[in-house]
Amino acid sequence: MALGLPGGAAQAEMPRPSPPLVVFISVDAFGSDLFNRWRPYFTGGLARLADEGVVYPNAYAAHGVTETCAGHATMITGAYPRRHGITANSWYDTATGEVIGCASAPASEEAGDRAGPWRLAVSTLGDWMKEADPASRVFSISGKHYAAAMMGGHRADGVFSYDMRGEFAAGGGDPAAPAVVEALNRAAGRPLRPARSPSARCQAHVRPGEETIGGELPDITDLDAVTLEGAWSLAENHQLGRNGSPDLLAISLSATDVIGHVFGASSWRMCEQMLDLDRMLGAFLDRLEAAELQAVIVLTADHGQSDTPDVLVAQGYPATYITTILTDLNSEMRSRFNLDHPPVVTGTGPHSPQGDAIQLYAVGPDERALAEPLRTQVLAAALDWLKARPEVRTAFTADELASPPAPDVPDEMSILDRMALSHAPARSGDIMVVYQPYTTMLVAMPGRIAASHGSPYDYDRRIPLIFWSSDLNPDHRHLPVSQVDVAPTLADRMSLSIDTMLDGRVLPVWP
Numbered sequence: 328m329a330l331g332l333p334g335g336a337a338q339a340e341m342p343r344p345s346p347p348l349v350v351f352i353s354v355d356a357f358g359s360d361l362f363n364r365w366r367p368y369f370t371g372g373l374a375r376l377a378d379e380g381v382v383y384p385n386a387y388a389a390h391g392v393t394e395t396c397a398g399h400a401t402m403i404t405g406a407y408p409r410r411h412g413i414t415a416n417s418w419y420d421t422a423t424g425e426v427i428g429c430a431s432a433p434a435s436e437e438a439g440d441r442a443g444p445w446r447l448a449v450s451t452l453g454d455w456m457k458e459a460d461p462a463s464r465v466f467s468i469s470g471k472h473y474a475a476a477m478m479g480g481h482r483a484d485g486v487f488s489y490d491m492r493g494e495f496a497a498g499g500g501d502p503a504a505p506a507v508v509e510a511l512n513r514a515a516g517r518p519l520r521p522a523r524s525p526s527a528r529c530q531a532h533v534r535p536g537e538e539t540i541g542g543e544l545p546d547i548t549d550l551d552a553v554t555l556e557g558a559w560s561l562a563e564n565h566q567l568g569r570n571g572s573p574d575l576l577a578i579s580l581s582a583t584d585v586i587g588h589v590f591g592a593s594s595w596r597m598c599e600q601m602l603d604l605d606r607m608l609g610a611f612l613d614r615l616e617a618a619e620l621q622a623v624i625v626l627t628a629d630h631g632q633s634d635t636p637d638v639l640v641a642q643g644y645p646a647t648y649i650t651t652i653l654t655d656l657n658s659e660m661r662s663r664f665n666l667d668h669p670p671v672v673t674g675t676g677p678h679s680p681q682g683d684a685i686q687l688y689a690v691g692p693d694e695r696a697l698a699e700p701l702r703t704q705v706l707a708a709a710l711d712w713l714k715a716r717p718e719v720r721t722a723f724t725a726d727e728l729a730s731p732p733a734p735d736v737p738d739e740m741s742i743l744d745r746m747a748l749s750h751a752p753a754r755s756g757d758i759m760v761v762y763q764p765y766t767t768m769l770v771a772m773p774g775r776i777a778a779s780h781g782s783p784y785d786y787d788r789r790i791p792l793i794f795w796s797s798d799l800n801p802d803h804r805h806l807p808v809s810q811v812d813v814a815p816t817l818a819d820r821m822s823l824s825i826d827t828m829l830d831g832r833v834l835p836v837w838p
Contacts, residue, residue, distance in 0.1 A: 343820075343822075343837070345573040345820075345821040345822065346573060346621060346622060346623040346796065346820065346821070347568040347569065347571075347573060347574065347620065347621050347622070348562075348567055348568030348573070348574050348575075348576065348620055348621070348622040348623070349452075349456075349573065349574070349575045349576070349622065349623050349624075349625075349817060349821070350576050350578065350615070350622050350623070350624045350625075351403070351452070351478065351575065351576070351577040351578065351625050351817070352578045352579075352580070352608075352624065352625065352626045352627075353398075353399060353402065353474070353478070353577075353578070353579045353580070353626075353627055353628060353629055354579075354580045354583055354604065354626065354627075354628050355395060355470075355471070355474065355579060355580060355581045355582075355583055355584035355628065355629055355630075356395075356583045356584035356587050356628065356629070356630060356631065356632045356780060357583050357604075357628040357631075357790065357791065358628060358630065358631020358632055358786060358787070358789055358790055359384055359385060359386075359631060359789040359790055359791055360592070360631060360632075360786060360789070361583070361592060361597070361601065361631070361632075362384065362790075362791040363384060365598075365601040365602075365605075368528075368601070368602065368605075369601075369605045370605065370609075371605040371606045371607075371608060371609025371610075372604075372605055372606075372607070372608025372609035372610070372611060372612045373604065373605040373608055373609075373626075374605065374609075375609065375612060375795075376608070376612075376624065376626055376793045376795050377793060378801060379795060379799070379801050380624075380793045380794055380795035380799060380801060381793070381794045381795075381799055381800075381801070381802045381804065381836045382791070382792075382793050382801075382802070382803045382804065383791070383792040383793070383804050383805075383808050383834075384791055384803065384805060385738070385789060385805055385806070385807050385808075386627065386789070386790050386791065386792035386807070386808045386809065386810060386812075387737035387738060387785075387788050387789055387790065387807055387808070387809050387810065388401065388628075388629065388630050388631075388787075388788045388790055388809075388810045389407070389737040389740060389745065389748060389788065389809045389810065389811070390407055390408050390409075390745060390748035390749040390783075390788075391742070391745035391746035391747075391748060391749045391759075391761070391782075391783035392408070392414060392415050392685060392686070392746070392749035392759075392781060392783075393629075393630035393631070393780055393781050393782060393783070393787040393788055394415045394416045394629075394630065394780070394781050395416060395471060395473065395474060395584065395629050395630070396413050396415065396416045396429035396430065396473045396474070396477060397413050397414060397415055397416075397429075397629075397749065398628070398629025398630045398810065399473070399474045399477035399478055399579060399629050400413035400429075400447055400477045401413075401629075401810050401811055402627060402629065402810050402811075402813045402814065403451045403452050403453070403477055403478050403480065403577070403813075403814055404447070404449050404450070404451050404452075404811075404814060404829075405452075405811050405812070405813070405814035405815045405818075405829040405830060405831035406449050406811060406827075406828070406829060406830050406831075407748040407749075407811060407830045408748060408749045408750075408751060409747065409748055409749065409750055409751050410448070410449060410828070410830060411447055411448050411449045412446060412447065412448035412449075412751050412754060413429050413446060413447055413477065414686075414749055414750065414751050414754050414755050415429065415674050415685075415686060415749075416428070416429055416473065416674075417429060417674050417675055417676075418674045418686060418754045418755065418756075419672055419673070419674050419675075419676055419686070419688045419690075419756075421688050421689075421690060421695055421696035422695065422696065423695070424690070424693065424694040424695045425676075426674070426675060426676040427446070427754075428473070429446055429473050429477075430442040430443060430444070430445070430446070430472055430473035430476035430477070431445070431446070432445045433445055433446075441497075442472035442473060442475065442476040442486070442488065443476050443486070444476050444477060444479065444480055444481050447477065447480075447481070449827050449828075450480065450481065450825075450827050451477075451478075451479075451480030451481065451814070452480070452575065452814045452817055452818060453465035453467075453478075453479060453480040453482060453483060453575045453577070454480045454481050454482050455818055455823045455824075455825055456573055456574075456575055456821065456823065457482045458823075458824075459821070459823050459824065460572045460573065462570060462571070462572035463572045463573050463574055463575070464484045464565060464567060464570070464572075464574045464575070465479060465480065465482065465483045465484055465574070465575045465577070466479070466483065466484055466485045466486075466487075466561045466565065466567070466574075466575070466576055466577070467479035467480075467483055467485075467486050467487070467576075467577040467578070467579070468486075468487040468488070468489075468495075468554055468557050468558050468561060468576075468577070468578055468579070469487075469488050469489070469554065469578070469579035469580075469581060470488065470489045470550045470551070470554050470579070470580070470581030470582065470585075471488060471579065471581050472488040472496075474488075474579035474581065474629070475487060475488045475577075475579060476488075478577035478578075478579055479577060484565075485497065485507060485561065487508070487511060487557060487561070489550065489553055489554055489557065494512050495508055495511040495512055495557055496508065507561075507564070510560060510564055511557045511560050511561070525595040525596075525598070525599065526599060526602075528598070528602065529595040529596075529598035529599050529602070530595065531595075532593060532594060532595035532597070532598045533595045534593075534594070534637075534638070549582075550580075550581055550582040550585070551580045551581070551582045551583075551603070551604060551607055552603075552607055554578065554579075554580055554581070555578070555580070555607055555608075555610075555611050558576060558578045558611070559611065559614055561576065562576055562618075562620075567620075568620045568621070568622060569620075573821055579629075580604070582600060582604075583597075583600055583601075583604065584632070584780075586600050587632040587778055587780075588632075588777065588778060588779065589777055590635075590777060591634050591635035591638055591777050591778045592632055592633070592634040592635075592638075592778065593634050593635070593638045594635075608626075612624075621797065622796070623794070623795070623796040623817070623820060624793075624794075624795040624796065625792070625793065625794050625795075625813060625817060626791070626792075626793045626795075627790055627791065627792045627793070627810070627813060628790040628791065629790075630780050630781075630787055630788070630790065631780060631785075631786050631787045631788065631789055631790055632778060632779075632780040632786070632787065633646075633765055633767065633778055633779060633780060633782070633786055633787065634646075634778055635767075635777045635778045636648055636765070636767055636778075639765050644764075644765045645763070645765065646765035646766065646767070647718065647763075647765075647766055647767070648766075648767045649684060649718060649762065649766055649767065649768055652684055652716065652718065652719075653671065653673060653684050653687075656671055656687075656709060656712060656713065657669035657670065657671050659708075659712055660705055660708060660709060660712075663708060664701065664704065664705060664708075667692070668691070668692040670689055670690060670691070670697055670705050671687050671688070671689060671690070671705070671709055672687070672688050672690050672694070673685070673686060673687060673688075673756075674686040674688075674756065677690065677694050684760060684762075684768055685756070685759060685760050685761075685768065685781060686755055686756030686758075686759055686760075687709065687756045687757060687758040687759070687760060688756050688757050689702045689705050689706050689709075689757050702757075706724070706757050706758060709758060710722055710724065710758055713758070713760055717763075718762055718763055718766060719760060719761070719762055719763070720742070720761045720762060720763050720764075721742065721761050722758055722759065722760045722761065723743065723746055723758070723759050723761075724757070724758060725750065725752070725755065725756070725757055725758075725759075727743070728743070728746055728747045728750035728755070728759060729747075729750070729752070730747065731747070732744035732745075732747040732748055736807055737788070737807050737808070737809045738785065738789075738807045742761055742783055745783040745788075746759050746761065746783060761782070761783060762782065764782070764784050764786075765786075766782070767779040768781055768782070790810065792808065792810075792812075792813065794816070794834075794836045796837070798837065798838070799836070799837065799838075800838060808834060809830075809831060810831075811829070811830045811831030812831040812832055812833070812834050813831070814829075814831065815829055815831045815832060815833050816831075816833050816834045816836055818833075819833040820836075820837055
């Protein structure tokens with residue numbers, strides 16, 4: 328049945344024409360803290376969208392494990408991870424002893440190493456569009472293969488991701504012709520710039536010793552530039568928005584996430600990234616306007632991000648890195664149960680010394696599920712040990728997370744409910760751990776990792792959400808909404824019929 332308006336209001340008898348083109352932009356790790364902090368400095372595309380669109384500055388990725396793949400799957404499906412099945416960037420399969428990448432193909436697909444939505448259990452916005460009109464085209468592009476795979480959905484005409492070697496590659500269930508990839512690489516094929524010095528505007532954000540953090544990395548703001556150049560090349564080469572059927576161009580911009588991880592949200596490099604992002608999006612919108620493309624644009628994020636522990640401590644927050652908790656836990660379990668192998672692994676597998684340490688699995692010496700009754704005993708002991716650690720706020724068993732979460736507005740959900748939204752049987756950990764706020768849950772590697780995300784706290788969950796089209800009345804709406812509301816709202820704008828269960832609702836954006 329077709330989606331209706333909130334509260335059961337009927338749709339208009341004569342639905343408005345579908346927009347020729349929907350441009351869905353996700354800025355990876357662009358949390359509300361970044362958007363609100365830099366909003367006064369925006370003069371380009373972000374300023375235009377915020378000034379002319381319907382803005383929800385307090386939208387939420389309501390689920391608890393705020394990782395990239397899960398966020399992109401949620402925004403494009405209107406379903407929470409417990410329903411769509413993409414619980415994290417990767418998870419551990421205790422039946423086979425394998426790490427499962429969120430966009431990796433099962434052996435049955437014979438897809439080789441091509442990324443795709445193989446693990447996504449529900450349909451997407453692009454799928455709904457093609458079901459309603461097979462002539463609709465769906466393309467996605469990103470700096471990350473799994474973001475592009477989720478955004479493209481099951482029936483994409485082309486899925487493209489850009490790597491740090493300086494070229495695009497095709498993936499997804501319907502690979503593009505080599506000529507398309509070649510055209511993309513011609514359009515965006517230039518080397519990433521070497522690391523630059525801070526501009527005068529961002530000089531105030533330089534911290535003592537910062538020149539040693541990530542100093543060997545290229546200036547990855549170009550990652551967004553080449554992604555947007557590739558997106559425009561797709562729009563031009565395929566004449567998106569011009570064939571009489573609504574088309575979808577899904578773009579995920581990855582540089583904000585990488586810069587946040589490496590340099591932190593308060594660094595001068597993040598200052599430069601925000602100004603560059605605003606400028607690049609402005610140029611992209613100018614191109615759409617010059618081509619006279621009538622587009623509906625949505626801009627949001629998959630998750631937010633924290634800052635580096637040193638910055639947070641200086642501001643009075645008890646922030647810290649986690650570097651040994653998994654090693655310490657396994658040492659205790661081995662000693663207590665007289666084991667000759669580490670019995671606990673993370674979603675990144677037994678050969679990753681730390682991983683994200685959020686999802687934990689009990690395994691035997693063969694790296695598969697630990698046999699009973701030892702499995703139950705180890706999990707009970709591990710849960711008690713974790714809850715006694717000062718860096719751990721709480722931890723939940725799979726049984727505790729199996730019950731459907733209580734319905735609530737996203738900013739009022741309990742920690743249990745947030746984590747339950749991220750739990751899917753046979754994928755999520757035997758134990759899911761919630762650390763204290765402002766904990767960086769990755770190995771501290773100077774020059775590579777300085778900050779993190781992934782927590783159920785608002786700084787990782789709160790994201791901006793902006794809808795823009797020429798027929799919108801500008802508005803700022805500060806009441807909380809959810810990431811799962813994005814796809815249903817766009818589907819309603821196109822009067823699409825959807826035959827799958829959604830967790831989101833239609834927001835009253837268009838008059």
